[in-house]
Amino acid sequence: MTPAPLVLGPMLRYVDETSASIWVEVGAAARVVVRAARRSWEARTFAVHGHHYALVEVDGLAPASVTAYTVEIDGHRAWPDPRSDPDVPPSSIATRTPGKPLRLAFGSCRTSVPHTEEGNRTHGVDAMRAYALDRMKGDSPPRPDLILFLGDQVYADSTSEEMQQFIRARRDIEEDPGTELKDYEEYAHLYKLAWSDSANRWLLSTLPSAMIFDDHDIRDDWNASTSWKQEMEATSWWQERIVAGLASYWVYQHLGNLSPEQRAEDRLWQRIVDHHDDAELDLSEELDTFADRADKDPASYRWSYCRDFDDTRLIVVDSRVSRVLTPDARALLSEEETAWLDDRMVGGFRHLLVGTSLPFLLPLGLHHIESWDEALAQGAWGARGARLGEKLRQGMDLEHWAAFQNSFRAVALMAMDVADGNRGPAPETVTFLSGDVHFSYVAEVDRTSGSRILQAVCSPIRNPLPRLLRSSTAILSYTVAAPLGALVARSVKVPDPPFRWQNIRGPWFDNNLASLEDTADGLTLSWHSGTVDGDDHLNPRLTEVAAMTVPRRESGAVPGGDAAPEAVLSTPRGTRIRRGRRQ
Structure with missing residues (x-):
């Protein structure tokens, strides 16, 4: 009997000190076994619309261990493929080392096109593939504890x-919907295109990953406004799209975000583990009903999640499903989601990291423009102005945190409270990690005391802005945009932000994958891109684009003052540049 093929995976998802979650898609109903260190763990597949999946919960591992593993399907080895390159390192599980400072990679926005001269010409070199090849060769720094994908893993x-x-x-x-996705079957094929490249497949088999959606996982400007939603709901195809999008996201991305304890509380996962019949469980109908309810009643399910890595907390926030679009009560996060975030924004950690696909701190010029557009769309200049505001919102993607001022100000106050030590011992940094905007940068809030509040953006992994748009983006984001944006925002009575911030690094527009590491010197950030040598488009070389270290703030230091510590920056050539902060 021919064994069912391994379609996707294995993907190493949630990993802690003693356990790991390994996800696969296979070609038929089967029993999947993971073997490591002379032990084995198994799971039966469950079906969704003719596709077959399993998530194997591996437990009882030793902390601080690195263990190679294999995958079998119905008793036949499926990973690594016996025909694979013998020089490729084995897939392995690296459990967390208690007390070890966190190291993670992050980025967003990755299109799935071939790694050819044409694909690289139109979409740039895939930074993730360059990173994977570098890790295969063993030339990279120590492996990250996590790779965090901040949206738009599929378009x-x-x-x-x-x-x-x-x-x-x-x-x-x-x-309709033309070349856009229509149903679950098409989503399943899109994920296959995104994750089946050999180098990236190996990377995802050996680095733990966490994910959150953004608009293109469903559609551009997803939940931008009430009028956008009404326009979509009036089409003949939207209902099938949103159900398929959320259902496939739960299977391919969200399920692996959860710890074993969190999965145990998930009703869909409970159905899977409680199924004991001989026949494979078909979850299709229940999953579609769940996805439809999650869209219509966002409070019925939480996509956000929180993880603690010893003295670093990572909070990953859903900024799409949980929106409130009612014109007189607009919010990026619902009351329930805001309360959930508020409960987790506390001190007592060395670093508090907030992952949100949309940058919390846009360049100040863009922030003011978006806040002005929100007021315009809500009628500050009458009905005609409202129509113009809505047209601009959708046409220019003006629907970030800045365009939901109630939510922006609420989270800004949370961040300041934590940074000032009002919610427990102040951390060294409160750092927002984001993507979406197709350029990368670092910004910092101007503060005279307390923790640093930072915004670090890495976007895209593979989908660069056309060169003609880069100049206009930079003009709208920086230069005279900030003072002019502030003027137009005040013209519609938008309150000033509760704090000011400024760019301290960037922007740059390369395809990038970023790294963050908690070091003895402070929070170290770096961005890496892929470079093709000659015509070898399949084997890009990893190149450092930028790096910086944000040192600990000395007690009583004032940004811009004599006692202020400096951000240490480095260029790709290794030149050291020191830049003091201005108030």
Whole structure:
């Protein structure tokens, strides 16, 4: 009997000191076994719309251990493939070392096009593939504890030629939704295109990963406003899209975000583990009902999650499903989601990291423009102005935190409270990690005491802005945009932000994957891109684009003053630059 093939994975997802979660998609109903250190763990597949998945919970591992593992499907070894390159390192599970400072990689926005000269010309070199190849060679620094994907891992609304060929083979591409995704089957194929490249597949088999969606996982400007939602709901295809998008996200991305304890509280996962019949569990109907309810009633399910890595806390926030779009009560986070975040924004950690796909601190010019547009869309200049504001919001993607001022100010006050030590011992930094905007930068809040409040952005992994848009983006974000933006925001009576911030590094527009490390010198950040030598497009070389260390703030130091510690920056050539902070 021919064993079911391994379609995707294995993907190493949640890992802590003693346990790991390994996710796979296989070609048919099967029993999946993970073997490591002379032990084995197994799980039966469950089905969703004709696809078959398993998540194997590996437990009883030793802390601070690195253990190679293999995957079997119905008794036949499926990973590593016996025909694979013998020089590729084995996939392994590295459990957390108690007390070890956190090291993570992060980024967002990755399109799935071939790694060819044409693909690299149109979409740039895949920074994730360059990172994977570098790790395969063993040339990289020690492995991260986690790779955090901050949205747009798949583009449901902007599909590649490969994806369109698949769509054409099953329906008329001239009918709505055209080249965009229609149903679960098409989402499953899109994930296959995104995660089946050999180098990236190996990387995801050996580095723990965590994920959160952004708009393109469903559609551009997803939940931008009431009018956007009404426009989508009036189409013949939206209902199937949103159900398929959220259902596939739960299977491919969200399930692996959860710890064993969190999964045990998930009703869908309970259905999977409680199923004891001989026949494979088909979760299709229940999953679709769940996804439909999650869209219509965001309070029915939480996509956000929180993880503690000893003295570092990571909070990953859903900034899409949980929005409130009612015109007179707009919010990026609902009351329930705001309260959940508020409960977790506390001191007592060395670093408090907040992962949100949308930058919390946009360049100040863009922030003011978005806050002005929100007031405009809400009627500050009458009905005509409201129509203009809505047109600008959707046409220019003006729907970040700044365009939901109630939520922005609420979270800003939380961050200041933590940074001032009002919620327990103040951490060294409160750092927002984000993507979305297709350029990378670091910003810092101007403060005279307390913790540093930072924004670090890495975007895109592979989907750069066209060169013609880079100059206009920089102009809108920086230069004269900040003072002019402040003027137009005040013209519609938008209150000033509760604090000011400024760019301290960037912007740069390369495809990048960023790294963050808690070191003895402070919080170290770096961005790496891929470079093709000659015509070897399949084997890009990893190149450092930028690096910086944000040192601990000395007691009583004032940014810009004589006692202020400096950010230590380095160029790709290794030149050291010291830049003091201005107030």
